[in-house]
Amino acid sequence: MNFRIKNSIGIAVAMVIMTATSCVQTEQNGGALSGNLAERSFVPPGEHDEFYAFISGGFSGQLAVYGLPSGRLFKVIPVFSQDAEKAYGYNEETKPMLNTSYGFVPWGDSHHPDISQTNGKLDGRWVFINENNTPRIARIDLTTFETAEIIEVPNSAGNHSSSFVTENTEYVVAGTRFSIPVPQRDMPIDEYKGNFKGALSFIKVQPESGEMNVEFQIMMPGFDYDLSHPGRGKSHGWFFFSTYNSEEANSLMEVNASQNDKDYIAAVNWKKAEEYIAAGNFETMKTNYAHNVYDEKTQMATTTWEKEVRILDPAKCPGLVYFLPTPKSPHGCDVDPTGEYIVGNGKLSANLTVHSFTKMLDAIEKKKFDGEAYGIPILNFEDILAGSVVQPGLGPLHTEFDGKGNAYTTFFISSEVVKWKLGTWEVLDRKPTYYSVGHLMIPGGNSASPFGKYVVAMNKITKDRYLPTGPEVCQSAQLYDISGEKMELILDFPTIGEPHYAAGIPADLIKLKSKKIYKLSENEHPYVARSEKDTKVVRDGDNVHVYMTMIRSHFAPDNIEGIKTTDKVYFHVTNLEQDYDVPHGMSMIGANTSELLIMPGQTETFTWEPKGEGVWPFYCTDFCSALHQEMQGYVRVSPASSDIQLSWSLDGE
Ligand code: RUQ
Ligand code: CUA
Numbered sequence: 001m002n003f004r005i006k007n008s009i010g011i012a013v014a015m016v017i018m019t020a021t022s023c024v025q026t027e028q029n030g031g032a033l034s035g036n037l038a039e040r041s042f043v044p045p046g047e048h049d050e051f052y053a054f055i056s057g058g059f060s061g062q063l064a065v066y067g068l069p070s071g072r073l074f075k076v077i078p079v080f081s082q083d084a085e086k087a088y089g090y091n092e093e094t095k096p097m098l099n100t101s102y103g104f105v106p107w108g109d110s111h112h113p114d115i116s117q118t119n120g121k122l123d124g125r126w127v128f129i130n131e132n133n134t135p136r137i138a139r140i141d142l143t144t145f146e147t148a149e150i151i152e153v154p155n156s157a158g159n160h161s162s163s164f165v166t167e168n169t170e171y172v173v174a175g176t177r178f179s180i181p182v183p184q185r186d187m188p189i190d191e192y193k194g195n196f197k198g199a200l201s202f203i204k205v206q207p208e209s210g211e212m213n214v215e216f217q218i219m220m221p222g223f224d225y226d227l228s229h230p231g232r233g234k235s236h237g238w239f240f241f242s243t244y245n246s247e248e249a250n251s252l253m254e255v256n257a258s259q260n261d262k263d264y265i266a267a268v269n270w271k272k273a274e275e276y277i278a279a280g281n282f283e284t285m286k287t288n289y290a291h292n293v294y295d296e297k298t299q300m301a302t303t304t305w306e307k308e309v310r311i312l313d314p315a316k317c318p319g320l321v322y323f324l325p326t327p328k329s330p331h332g333c334d335v336d337p338t339g340e341y342i343v344g345n346g347k348l349s350a351n352l353t354v355h356s357f358t359k360m361l362d363a364i365e366k367k368k369f370d371g372e373a374y375g376i377p378i379l380n381f382e383d384i385l386a387g388s389v390v391q392p393g394l395g396p397l398h399t400e401f402d403g404k405g406n407a408y409t410t411f412f413i414s415s416e417v418v419k420w421k422l423g424t425w426e427v428l429d430r431k432p433t434y435y436s437v438g439h440l441m442i443p444g445g446n447s448a449s450p451f452g453k454y455v456v457a458m459n460k461i462t463k464d465r466y467l468p469t470g471p472e473v474c475q476s477a478q479l480y481d482i483s484g485e486k487m488e489l490i491l492d493f494p495t496i497g498e499p500h501y502a503a504g505i506p507a508d509l510i511k512l513k514s515k516k517i518y519k520l521s522e523n524e525h526p527y528v529a530r531s532e533k534d535t536k537v538v539r540d541g542d543n544v545h546v547y548m549t550m551i552r553s554h555f556a557p558d559n560i561e562g563i564k565t566t567d568k569v570y571f572h573v574t575n576l577e578q579d580y581d582v583p584h585g586m587s588m589i590g591a592n593t594s595e596l597l598i599m600p601g602q603t604e605t606f607t608w609e610p611k612g613e614g615v616w617p618f619y620c621t622d623f624c625s626a627l628h629q630e631m632q633g634y635v636r637v638s639p640a641s642s643d644i645q646l647s648w649s650l651d652g653e
Contacts, residue, residue, distance in 0.1 A: 033489065040481055041491035043070040048511070051443050053456060053504045054113045054127050055477070057081075060497025061108035063129055063140065068443070068454055068504060069479055071493030079138045079147050080108025080131045084594035088147070091596055092570070092605040093525075096301040099290045100134050100152050109133045112163055112227075112501035115142075116210070120167040120232050120448030124509035126210050128163040128172045135159030137174055137203060139210055143515045144296070151212045152289035154309055155182045155199040155219075161228040161241050161333075164446060165205070171270065172212065174201040175225035175241045179248075182219065183285070192250040196222035200241060202270055211293065216277055216310040218268060218321065221374040222248050224257070225266070227332050227398075232448050233339035235357040237271035240342050242326065242333035246373070257329065258348060262381065264323035264373075265333055265344050267360060276317050282310045297524045299603055315375025322364060323373060324355050325381040332398035336407065336422055337448050341386055345396035345409065352396055352409060354425070356386035387425040392418045397438055398501075400445035402452025402482055410437040410457065417457055417480065419487060431487045433478055435461040442482070443504030451506060455480045455487070458499040465492055475499060516580040518601030525603035527572035532556040537648045544569045544646070550584040550598070551576040552625040554650065555618070558633030562646035565610055565637055571596075571618075574603040584631070585621025595621045610637040 043049050049067030057064055061081030065074045082089030082098070089098050089106060098104055108131040116126045126148075127140045135153035140146065153159050153174045161175030179196040181187055187195065197219050204215040223243040231238035246263040249256030276282060287309050294301040314321040326344035330353075334343045342355040363383040370380040395413030402408070406428065409418050415436050419429040437457045444450040462476040474494035480487040520530055529535045529547040535556045538545045544567050549556045555573075563569060573586050577600040587595035588608045596604040610616065620631035638644045 037481075037488055037490050041069040041071065041479060043067065043072070049507060051451070051454070051504050052507050052510055053441070053443070053502050054115070055456075055458070055495055055499045055502040056110045056113050056129060057496050058111065058498030058500055059109050061110050061131070062497065063110060063113055063127070064496040065145065066493070067507075068456070069491065071477070071479060071491050073496070075145060076496055077140055077145055077147065079129060079140065080110055080136065080150075082106045085597065087594050087596045087604060087606070090594040090606070092607070093300050094294065096303045097147060097150055097292045097294060099292055099303040100136065101154075101288050101290060102134060105134050107133075108136065110500075111160060113503040114164050114172070114446060114501075115503045115505055116169040116205075117165055117167050117447055118169070120236075122444050122447055122449075122505050122509060123169075124505055124513070127503055128165060130159050130162035130174060132158055132160050132177070135174065135176070137163045137172060137212065139205075139212060141210070142510050143513050145514070146294070148210070148294050148296075149212060150290075150292045151203060151214065152291070153201050153203075153214065154287040154289040155180075155197075155217060155285075156201065161200075161225045164229055166230045166239070166270075167232045167236050167448065169205050169207070171202045171215070172205055173228055173230075173239055174203060175228050176200070177224050177226060179222035179224065183287075189250055192222060193248040194222070196248070198223055198225050200225060200266075200268060202273065213291070214289075214306070214309055216273060216282065216312055218273065218312045218314055220266065220314060220321070221376070223263070226330070229333055229335045229446060231335060231339050231357065232337070235335065235339035237269060238357075239268045239270055240333050240335060241266045241268065242330040242344060244329035244331075244347075262325040262327050263329055264378070265326045265330060265342060265355065266376075267322045267324055267342075269320055272317070272319050273312055276312055276320065277310060281317060282312050284308050285311050296518075297522065299518075299523065299525045321376050322360070323376055323378040324360065324384055325370070325378060326353050326355075327351070332396070334399040334401075336401050337403050337450060339448075341422055343399045343407065343409075345399060347395055347397070349396070350391050352389035352392055352399075352420075354386045354388065355384050359384045359386065387423075389420050389425045389427065392420060392427050393430070398440055400440050400442045400455065401450055402442055403444070403450035404452055406452075408440060408442070408455055408482070410440045412436050412438065412460070417455065417487065419482070429486050431480060431489060433457045433459055434465050434476065434492070435459055435463060439499070439501045441502040441504055443506065446503075451504070453481070453483050454504075455482050456502060456504070458495070458502065460498075466494060517578055518599060520574075520576065520578060520601045523574070523601055523603060525572070525574070527570075527605065528603045529572070529574050531576070532650070535648070537646055539646055542567050546571045546648075548573045549576050550574070550586065550620065550631070552582070553620075553627035553631045555586075555620075555631065555633045556650045557648035558650050560634070560648045561636040561638075562644045563610060563635055563637045564640045564642065565613060566640045567610065569608045569610070569635070570605055571608065572603055572605045573598055575600050577601070582624060583622050584624050586618065587621050588618040588635070589616050597622060610635075613637050613639055
């Protein structure tokens with residue numbers, strides 16, 4: 001009997017999915033844009049875009065930097081995955097960035113970038129991004145566009161409801177998507193219910209340096225914590241996390257985690273959490289996780305192993321967490337710019353649910369509870385409801401705001417972006433997406449002051465939008481002009497990996513601060529050579545350290561002799577250039593690592609273990625000058641028994 005009920009729900013779910021697919025296939029291709037709409041995305045050659053867009057790479061593990069409205073790709077910032085192009089995770093300096101308690105992890109799944117804020121406004125200092133698979137959060141410095149720090153999140157699995165910041169970047173959060181045994185232990189999977197836990201981590205950000213530490217974790221019931229957004233304005237001090245699988249199922253989730261009519265949005269009072277921490281009302285748990293920091297002075301990353309984390313038990317901390325009942329497995333959990341409305345996008349729900357923060361506080365005060373779950377009060381749905389957007393579309397996922405009183409929600413199944421009005425809940429406009437949109441992004445959309453000029457839709461399915469490239473096609477983003485009453489599609493552009501969220505910001509808030517070179521005089525790399533006269537080759541047993549420099553268009557030294565087949569050679573290469581946009585590259589035949597791509601004033605290192613006797617060339621990999629092809633050199637490798645002395649030279653000197 002039970003099986004039949006489940007099965008029929010399964011069929012219903014399957015039908016929804018089938019409808020979605022057939023709807024996608026019969027959808028008309030958007031075709032050519034009418035009139036001069038496309039001109040609105042045109043940025044003439046030599047001119048700059050108005051916005052930066054940081055678009056996550058999903059399974060690429062990286063973060064791509066685009067311009068809006070042109071959709072031009074400027075850079076892929078390596079974050080959680082090794083990148084042979086930039087030597088990230090390959091050179092000795094950045095390898096420690098990818099250390100975790102599971103060892104060196106060369107890949108990650110990056111989802112939700114969010115830009116730092118001051119007083120609820122984007123300040124353009126850092127962009128944070130979460131890693132879903134091996135739970136981590138990275139901080140990228142927006143003066144260098146490089147990953148400056150990665151912190152692992154202990155007691156978590158599937159770090160998905162992350163990495164959103166509070167309005168003064170007090171915290172960046174990380175909520176676990178998969179609940180797990182905490183601490184990890186060997187136990188039967190079907191004892192999940194009541195035994196698995198979901199950690200919500202609050203990672204403190206130092207206001208000046210940006211450095212992160214796991215300040216505390218709230219150990220929640222074993223639901224799936226899917227997305228989150230901070231309160232702001234009147235709701236500053238709270239954080240909201242959507243949940244699904246309040247059923248606590250552990251198998252065939254598409255059916256078994258879709259049973260309850262309502263799941264929850266968890267409202268967390270983090271100011272209250274700070275009080276409990278200050279009062280010592282927490283437990284200290286032993287753990288082990290990596291904290292990796294890149295130091296711009298020494299140009300090296302180091303890993304610190306953190307051993308403890310402070311745990312708050314919501315059942316023992318009254319006032320810390322409340323559950324807001326929210327229909328049908330909500331995904332997105334979005335807070336409007338005023339901080340009053342909390343939108344829950346129930347994936348399987350017909351209507352969009354909007355909670356009122358004011359009503360929530362009132363219901364808490366009057367104790368209008370509708371039971372509790374694991375000691376956490378559940379508020380009464382009707383008492384906190386601000387309103388519903390009635391039947392706006394199928395499969396709502398995410399909502400953003402334009403700062404003019406409108407909200408924009410994506411619908412995966414019906415493939416559209418729908419604009420609706422906060423307060424009256426009426427649908428104002430809808431536009432198709434090509435196809436099956438996931439997230440959307442308005443620059444500043446997660447802040448008190450959005451820049452409501454454009455919305456970018458990030459689509460999960462591309463089909464026929466571009467020239468085919470075999471079975472794998474690029475993912476597709478679409479840009480809509482939302483400055484008028486109706487949304488207007490003005491551009492399609494391809495993206496890297498699978499974008500989840502993105503973060504956009506006016507270019508003026510970043511571009512003037514963008515670093516042009518690293519000053520040689522400030523380079524404190526332990527193996528730096530600040531001029532050609534500082535170059536040398538030093539033997540230390542079987543290790544040979546080459547202190548090398550590069551400048552247009554030669555290496556110093558460029559001839560090295562006395563290396564033996566049994567040696568391990570470390571090339572520490574400093575780029576002496578002090579001009580903007582003059583990197584040099586370096587690679588060595590047979591090296592089992594990537595090239596180096598070294599910015600002016602920087603030192604980077606790679607290792608080379610000669611495989612045989614001979615004279616082996618190296619060269620510059622970045623076309624740097626008219627005599628780039630001449631930028632090359634040789635290493636002579638002799639047998640282990642040879643008595644050839646170590647020597648090095650440039651032009652015989
Ligand atoms: S997810 S398509 Cu990783 Cu943010 Cu919603
Ligand atoms: Cu230096 Cu090419």
